[in-house]
Amino acid sequence: MTVTLTNPLRVGLRQERVVSPQCLVIFGASGDLTSRKLVPALFELFRQRRLPTEFAVLGCARRPWSDEEFRGHMAEALGDLIHEHRGAWDQFAAGLFYEPVDLQQPEHLVRLAQRLEVIDRHRATRNNRTFYLSVSPKFYGSGCSALAAAGLLSDPERSRVVIEKPFGRDYGSAQELNRIVQTSAKESQVFRIDHYLGKETVQNILVLRFANTIFEPIWNRNYIASVEITAAETVGVEERAGYYESSGALRDMVQNHLTQMLALTTMEAPGRFDAEAIRNEKAKVLQSARLADELEPWNCCVRGQYGPGGTARRPLTGYRQEPGVNPNSTTETYVAMKLFIDNWRWQGVPFYLRTGKRLPKRMSEVVLTFREAPVHLFDAAGGSPTANQLILRIQPDEGAGFRFEVKSPGSGMRSRPVDMHFSYDESFGEPSDEGYVRLLADAMLGDPTLFTRGDEVEAAWRLYTPLLELIEDSPWQLPVHPYEARTWGPAAADNLLGRDGLMWRRP
């Protein structure tokens, strides 16, 4: 393995905004997300000097932990990271507190408000609060209502609420949840999180498109033949069977992460770089998107479920054999679909989305395939010239690639494709932050650019409503095709593109 030297001149060059004094209140603080993602992200912000001294984290959950127990659990979860930065951890941990709270108990919220006042006095956090709902989705609405009833969201300048995904189960429930949330707080106080938007490479889609003059003129139906968006995972359902059984790949990945990548890839240029302008454009393009065949969705969508696979030495269990999964489950672990966007820029361009578990490779990417040259003047080494492709690699090996034809060496004039690569790791001498670092900081700074707005979420759910209804009402019309673990999904997904004379890119 090649070890790349770090660039010592890069260290510390970034000077990011410091979060204003405040208390971050995490509901669901005894859960996995808090110890695995949120507290590590906060500690990273602390080490980057982006948290002020007037800052506190108040963990809330039903377990009767003390402050010290909460600190101990978090320290345990961070493990080696703390040993490397013991002094910093001690300072950071002094700002960690815990309060046993059940959001459904009004008297608990009274106690919470009192505790926050004490923290305000001791840590000078000035009544500024960010409430992070890392709880079961069924408590998002009631949690917001409870916070509002306790008067904790009454000041729109000083309080905000962060809501994890999934935001609703379908269009109707998302509408209802939006109604409850927006009754409890102003839209400017609500931060619906999608951790994909915290990834540098997802944000880079905007920069690539709108900071370079060479891409935008060809970023339309005149030059682009098709677009593929893939998010592939090698892991199975792991510990999440309970949740996954009721959601499936469509709700877990497509409605949020893949749709956000779709929106950023296809939106119009915003008039200015601010949250509302960007979110307006994303909402607009999602409102123009539709399934390729809304009347007969089974023609444009394939569902799959991984079966057993692997090797004799390392066998992999199938989805139905996973602990906590119904042995007759029809939940999809793979989904592929074809969409169109009915606007001037994208009319007629097919968008193929796919995601799945237990695929051969962990990767997310957006692939734009350009139209072929109108006339083939040269022989191609592969029979016919390969269409140009722009590949935006979201993870891993973050970066971009461009595939184009060049002359093959020799006396003739044969062409063959070559790849030009840009790699974040190689071009920048420092690693990117974990998505939650960026998103937590933005939420606490009150910057909603990388969070989804209410109408965006609804537009995303509306887009998939015909599929969700079909799965609900007549699932036999959208059968779940089995596929062997560690393969690229069911053959039916290949046929989805095959009918258009295309093939999925094999990364």
Add this chain to the structure above:
Amino acid sequence: MSPQLTLQAPVALPPPELTDYLEKLWSQDLESASGASTFTLLVWQPAWVEQHLVRTGRLDGPVTGVVRTELLEAAREAVLTCDLPLSISPLSPKLAWALGQQSGDHAIEDLRGQHIDAAISAFQPRRLITLAPTLNHGQPLETLVAAYCPLPGEGTTAACGDVVVLRGDFGALQQGLQLLQPLVPADLPCWVWWNGSLDEAPELLEALAEPGRRLVIDTALGTPRRCLDLLESCVGSGQPVNDLNWLRQRAWRESLAMVFDPPSRRDALNHVVQLDIDVEGTHPVQGLLLAAWLADRLGWHWVESNAAAEEGISAEFERNDGIPVQFHLTPVPVGVPSSHPGSVVGLRLICQPPGSQPLCVILCSESGGCMRLEAGGMARMELAEEVVPMAHATDEWEMARLLGGGHDSTNPLLAAAAPLAAKLLPNA
């Protein structure tokens, strides 16, 4: 002009009434508006050159303290008529002193502290206090107060602030210091922007820069020794300090880092043997800070410094492997100097990795070009050349960036570079 709405014309008050008036303003007159829970900005705003230019009739008033094109043009003309070297920066204290020797009694309409740059007012300071020293000796202390609210934008609510101006001669302002303490809200961060030469009024600067306040200075203004010693002492004492001169150098640090981003180049950083930095005019501080940053990042140890020909500086570092690194800082005369004395205009770094081709990195400014640094036998080296974009940001914009950043401690890179830069400057 800034996007702000003055709720009232500034009111001149007897100094003892100031605190009571502000209390009444917020408890009664502005009861319906919320006070911005942001920060206090305390500005030392002498604007000596501007005051003299208006006094001598070279510039139309009013005096605002905000650097504008007409001011720079008038100052550049004044450099010629005052018989000063062409390379003198238009806002240099030397020009202010020369203008001070000239007669003139044009009336000065003084609006310092009342013109708030849009970039700064966008962050809604809760209280903006300006100390405005006047040219007239014996001028008693005047105090002016105004409340303002930003123009409400889409989705924003009016969070208001107020403006306080203390005006008078040095002595009067010194007396006015006792008024300041109750004017600075204890529960909000306080930034102190010393927007003048670091040579003047050291006792006043010391009084303003109380522990915990976030000091902003400009080490391009003042004698180099004083600038670097002050910076070093702030860092040493734990006073949060920011330096506009350091911030203006951002593009040079970024450009140099960019050259070494490709992994194939990174090893060369371990084999630097020579560093040359060109600065505009004779003020060396920005160049020294850049060299000190590089030395700190690459783990070089300072060995010695010497004054070189034509006000240049030469120094020697030692790398971790014991190999010496030669450093030369060369002042370069320019026809139209920028408003910031001593801006870096060129950098050359020579690396000699054993067993491979030497690498010469040349960074040059858009204004100066690379020719001077390209001379001297680099034909056998791999050449990496970059043009560093000119910094067009105003001091107010840099200040706004700092306010927006909100850091309550000194940038660690500056904290590491400041003591080393102070060592690099040879003692007179």
